[in-house]
Amino acid sequence: MEQLTLVKVGGKIVEEADTLQALLNDFAAISGHKALVHGGGRSATRIATLLGIESKMVDGRRITDAETLKVVTMVYGGLVNKNIVAGLQSRSVNALGLTGADLGVILSDKRPVKEVDYGFVGDVKQVDGDRLASLVAQGIVPVMAPLSFSKQYGLLNTNADTIAAETAKGLARHYEVNLTFCFEKKGVLEREDDDDSVIPHITPDLYEDFKSRGIITGGMIPKLDNAFDALRCGVSQVTITKASELGKGTGTVVTL
Amino acid sequence: MEQLTLVKVGGKIVEEADTLQALLNDFAAISGHKALVHGGGRSATRIATLLGIESKMVDGRRITDAETLKVVTMVYGGLVNKNIVAGLQSRSVNALGLTGADLGVILSDKRPVKEVDYGFVGDVKQVDGDRLASLVAQGIVPVMAPLSFSKQYGLLNTNADTIAAETAKGLARHYEVNLTFCFEKKGVLEREDDDDSVIPHITPDLYEDFKSRGIITGGMIPKLDNAFDALRCGVSQVTITKASELGKGTGTVVTL
Numbered sequence: 001m002e003q004l005t006l007v008k009v010g011g012k013i014v015e016e017a018d019t020l021q022a023l024l025n026d027f028a029a030i031s032g033h034k035a036l037v038h039g040g041g042r043s044a045t046r047i048a049t050l051l052g053i054e055s056k057m058v059d060g061r062r063i064t065d066a067e068t069l070k071v072v073t074m075v076y077g078g079l080v081n082k083n084i085v086a087g088l089q090s091r092s093v094n095a096l097g098l099t100g101a102d103l104g105v106i107l108s109d110k111r112p113v114k115e116v117d118y119g120f121v122g123d124v125k126q127v128d129g130d131r132l133a134s135l136v137a138q139g140i141v142p143v144m145a146p147l148s149f150s151k152q153y154g155l156l157n158t159n160a161d162t163i164a165a166e167t168a169k170g171l172a173r174h175y176e177v178n179l180t181f182c183f184e185k186k187g188v189l190e191r192e193d194d195d196d197s198v199i200p201h202i203t204p205d206l207y208e209d210f211k212s213r214g215i216i217t218g219g220m221i222p223k224l225d226n227a228f229d230a231l232r233c234g235v236s237q238v239t240i241t242k243a244s245e246l247g248k249g250t251g252t253v254v255t256l
Numbered sequence: 257m258e259q260l261t262l263v264k265v266g267g268k269i270v271e272e273a274d275t276l277q278a279l280l281n282d283f284a285a286i287s288g289h290k291a292l293v294h295g296g297g298r299s300a301t302r303i304a305t306l307l308g309i310e311s312k313m314v315d316g317r318r319i320t321d322a323e324t325l326k327v328v329t330m331v332y333g334g335l336v337n338k339n340i341v342a343g344l345q346s347r348s349v350n351a352l353g354l355t356g357a358d359l360g361v362i363l364s365d366k367r368p369v370k371e372v373d374y375g376f377v378g379d380v381k382q383v384d385g386d387r388l389a390s391l392v393a394q395g396i397v398p399v400m401a402p403l404s405f406s407k408q409y410g411l412l413n414t415n416a417d418t419i420a421a422e423t424a425k426g427l428a429r430h431y432e433v434n435l436t437f438c439f440e441k442k443g444v445l446e447r448e449d450d451d452d453s454v455i456p457h458i459t460p461d462l463y464e465d466f467k468s469r470g471i472i473t474g475g476m477i478p479k480l481d482n483a484f485d486a487l488r489c490g491v492s493q494v495t496i497t498k499a500s501e502l503g504k505g506t507g508t509v510v511t512l
Contacts, residue, residue, distance in 0.1 A: 078334020086410040101342040154342040
């Protein structure tokens with residue numbers, strides 16, 4: 001099987017002109033098949049505020065009412081996605097921007113209302129890995145916005161880490177997928193206050209050990225749970241690194 | 257050659273929920289190969305106003321400064337385009353939203369500054385008809401936003417009628433293209449105040465005659481010049497009709 005590099009970058013990197021340019025240069029330099037998944041939450045919050053729409057968050061997740069859905073559709077599907085696509089095309093990377101609705105590549109169900117009503121938020125049900133692989137085989141580089149699609153509800157706001165992990169799983173039948181999460185730190189750190197204490201390699205046993213010793217805590221736990229889930233579903237390798245270190249082989253490598 | 261129907265709809269139709277739903281139903285009902293080009297100017301003006309950005313127009317064309325470019329990227333490439341794509345996917349039409357940057361399908365040059373500096377506005381240089389035809393051959397329905405792409409400048413704001421005409425020309429080597437411009441009237445009218453005085457068929461000779469008699473004037477002249485240009489470049493037929501009449505075989509048919 002041929003290799004494919006799937007890079008997920010958070011909003012902060014792609015929303016500032018200089019970090020975006022650096023990222024696009026690094027991403028363009030990656031050889032072989034590749035795809036990009038991006039966030040955009042900071043821009044969405046900023047535009048929503050300018051439009052007089054209050055951003056309500058619960059546990060870091062955005063409550064997406066009808067007006068907020070319009071904002072994230074504009075910002076994720078338009079502003080952020082198309083700037084990345086244009087930036088890559090300027091670098092001769094044949095990028096194609098996609099939401100989950102385009103070609104129906106990411107189908108989701110609207111999240112059921114339990115303690116919290118998240119509104120127009122989608123839980124991914126199915127990624128059309130065949131379709132994405134067919135695009136990749138045509139030399140196309142998918143650039144995916146964090147929006148999924150439900151036939152009943154239309155576009156649904158979806159966490160970008162989840163889009164990345166599910167896309168990696170969907171492509172794993174066709175490619176040896178290396179999923180890279182770009183992050184503000186150089187990797188998973190052994191000591192939170194020491195940016196150079198990157199743990200080079202994490203396996204399930206080491207993960208349990210780090211968790212039990214309180215070394216891996218908080219927001220890193222869902223990230224790693226996501227990573228192990230992707231690996232169990234056929235993704236070859238997950239890397240957690242800093243955006244500016246992309247392609248340098250640094251960061252934390254997660255394998256089974 | 258197989259037939260392809262390329263429909264251009266203006267902003268007003270796609271920006272109001274009920275007319276959009278009707279249009280999507282009519283468009284979904286068109287059999288065979290098809291593609292859609294949309295505008296979105298009214299939404300762009302509305303969002304720009306909410307964001308405190310003044311919309312400057314010269315002869316009905318938007319002056320596109322850097323802030324306005326962000327707005328049209330959000331609105332055309334995101335809000336309007338993705339709502340259409342999602343609406344079509346809900347109707348089992350395999351839509352793919354595209355700006356000119358996506359797959360580099362519509363390349364343009366930034367308009368030179370003469371009497372007016374239009375800012376980030378693109379004059380179409382080249383449509384990748386091979387790429388679009390290849391998508392269509394895969395059963396994909398392109399949904400195109402009025403944004404073109406320059407390697408030097410990135411995304412550029414571009415008139416939707418022009419995008420439609422140039423796309424039709426680009427596809428004409430691969431398909432027998434019927435280009436339909438949806439319009440607020442039922443077609444080209446013989447008497448401006450009589451909505452039922454549709455001229456059923458216009459040829460170059462008749463066009464000259466209607467112009468000389470003052471029957472065809474104003475904004476209809478560039479539309480028809482565009483139509484004849486498309487026909488001379490291989491497009492089979494141009495139809496000018498009302499959106500609500502789409503697929504009914506009514507309106508004004510323009511041929512050489």
